[in-house]
Amino acid sequence: MTNTTFFIETYGCQMNKSRSEHIAQVMIQNGYQLIEDKKRADILLFNTCAVREHASEKAISNIQKTIKDLNKTSRYPIIVIFGCLSQFLKNRLVQRVPGAQIVIGTSNIDHIPQFIEEHTRKKKKILDFNLPSSSQVFDESGYLRNSSHISAYLPITYGCDNFCSYCVVPYTTGPQRSKPLRTILTDIEKIIQDGYKEIILLGQNVNSYGLDLDLKNGFEVLLQAIEQNFHNSSFWIRFLTSHPKDMRPSIVDIVKNSSIMAHYFHLPIQSGSDRILSAMNRGYTRDHYLKLAKYIRQNLPDSGIGTDMIVGFPGETERDFLDTLNIVQEVHFDQAYTYIYSSRSGTAAYQLPDHLPLAEKKKRLQFLNQTLSDIHQIKLSNWVGKKTKILIDQIEGMNSSGRTTDNQRIYLPNTNFILGQVISVVVIKTLKGKLYGELVLS
Ligand code: SF4
Incomplete structure (x- = not known):
């Protein structure tokens, strides 16, 4: 065992x-000690x-500043940058x-302890x-805990084969590799033992899970295996992100017939215009998306549909933008994350002509957000x-809150509850964009 300490700073997504x-687990298994104080660590991982x-x-610039500040105090930790x-x-x-x-x-992030030793x-x-x-093989067991100890994020694939024209992820993570099914089931067992109530x-x-393992409809196989093994457990399963190109009605059917799967689908549309979807290399049309949304709404009327949207993609005309606004009106999304297109060198879209002025992109974003907000109020x-x-x-404070299976947050004006408890409530009012409820005893 060593007394060498390390600290990890993480940027980006879940x-x-x-x-x-x-990586923290790998380092600990190799005898290093995780600490919370960046200034005292012998090894800094970014x-x-x-x-x-x-x-x-x-x-x-944060990493540069950290190194500069530490060097001023005559500390020279080993700096590892990865990702x-x-x-x-x-x-x-x-x-x-x-x-x-x-x-x-x-x-080769699993080799970080060996790289440190070699250095x-x-x-x-x-x-x-x-x-x-x-x-x-992507066989990294382990999961991400959230601070309230309720939700655990469990990666089931790493990498991406889709090459959407605006995205760097396939260049930085490589091709999709799926975690073996048995590892996922073992991870879920561990998560339940650790007391978590929601697994994401x-x-x-996620819909293309297993393609690289030669599993046909692998995501359905995985969801069915989870259902078979854990249907008696008390937790909810969610999944992120569904790609409209690979999302299938059979996945909706499995969710419908399950007692543990949450009724929520995060299905990024990105644009409502077929011309822009094609330029984005998304691999589906507006019509395909609408059929999927209709299937979900008809078969699981209580489910939520979330989405991501980009405005101001190169060459996006007013007509294209109107198509996006129209699809928002048609689908009535339950949640939406909206972004201004930001060009990224190294991607296919970076080479495209007709980059819109920032002011126009901002105007469109504002318009889109207003439309989404009006629908949200209804x-x-x-x-x-x-x-x-x-x-x-x-x-928190005088309030408790929780999420419905379709990912809607409801606030309760007291704190007589326990984190992780599932309770029945009735919604009594909406105030400033929030829902408030009361406990229902029977
Ligand atoms: S946006 Fe497209 S390319 Fe990027 S990670 Fe998602 S599916 Fe893959």
């Missing part, structure tokens, strides 16, 4: 956070993200952060930017008087 948890240019630049941004920038990142001793991409022994910089290959299966495109008022079940996951 998947990245989950990988940091995994798990980086490349999705947005602005956020990437901010991460680089999507190192994979994307490779030697350009090494040049910009000369104080880092180990810079590696997304592939310590040979006193040389270690660089490794091999992209994972499709034959490299994570992947860039949807909230429709909740008043409804009875539903919620999973209590927040107790």
Whole structure:
């Protein structure tokens, strides 16, 4: 055993956070000690993200500043940078952060303890930017806990084969690799033993789970295996993200017939215009999306549909933007995350002509958000008087709150509940964009 301490700083998505948890376990198994104080650590690990240019630049300047500040106090910890941004920038990142001793991409992160040992022994910089290959098995057990100890994020795939024209992820994570089914089932067992009440299966495109393992309709196989093994347990299963290209009615049917699967589908549309969807290389049409949404609404009327949307993609005309507004009116999304298109060098869309002025993109975003907010208000008022079940996951100040299976948050004006409890409530009012409820005893 060693007394050498380490600290991990993580940028980006839940998947990245989950990988940091995994790396922390690998480091601990190799005798290192995890600490919360960055200033005292002997090894600093930075798990980086490349999705947005602005956020990437901010991460680089944070790392530079951390090293500079530590060096001023005569501390010289070993600096390890890994993850999507190192994979994307490779030697350009090494040049910009000369104080880092180990810079590696997304592939060989399990070897970080060996890289540290090699660096310590040979006193040389270690660089490794091999992209994972499709034959490299993704068998990282472990999951990401949330602070309230209610929800656990469990990656089931890593990487992406889709190459949407605006996205860097396939370049930074390599091809999709699915975690073996038996590992996922063992992870779920562990999560339940640890007392979690909600498990969120994570992947860039969960619907294509198993394609790389030669499993036909692998996501259905996985969901059915989870149902068979755990249908008597008291927890909810969610999954993120569903890709409309690969989402199938059979997945909706499994959710419908399950007692543990939450009635919520995060199905990013990105644009309502066929012309823009094609330029984005999304692999589906507006009509295909509408048919999927209709199938969900008809077969699971109480389910929520969430989405992501990008405005101002290169060449997006007013007509294209109107198509996006129209699809918002047609689907009546229950949740939406909206973004202004931000161009990312190295992607196919970066080369496209007709980049819109920022002012126009902002105007469209504002318009879209207003339309979504108007619909949201109507949807909230429709909740008043409804009875539903919620999973209590927040107790703050004088209020408790929980989420319904379709991911709607409901607030309760008291704290006589326990985190993780599932209770029946009736919605009594909506106020300032929030729903308030009361406990129903029978
Ligand atoms: S599906 Fe498209 S947007 Fe999502 S990670 Fe893959 S390439 Fe990126």
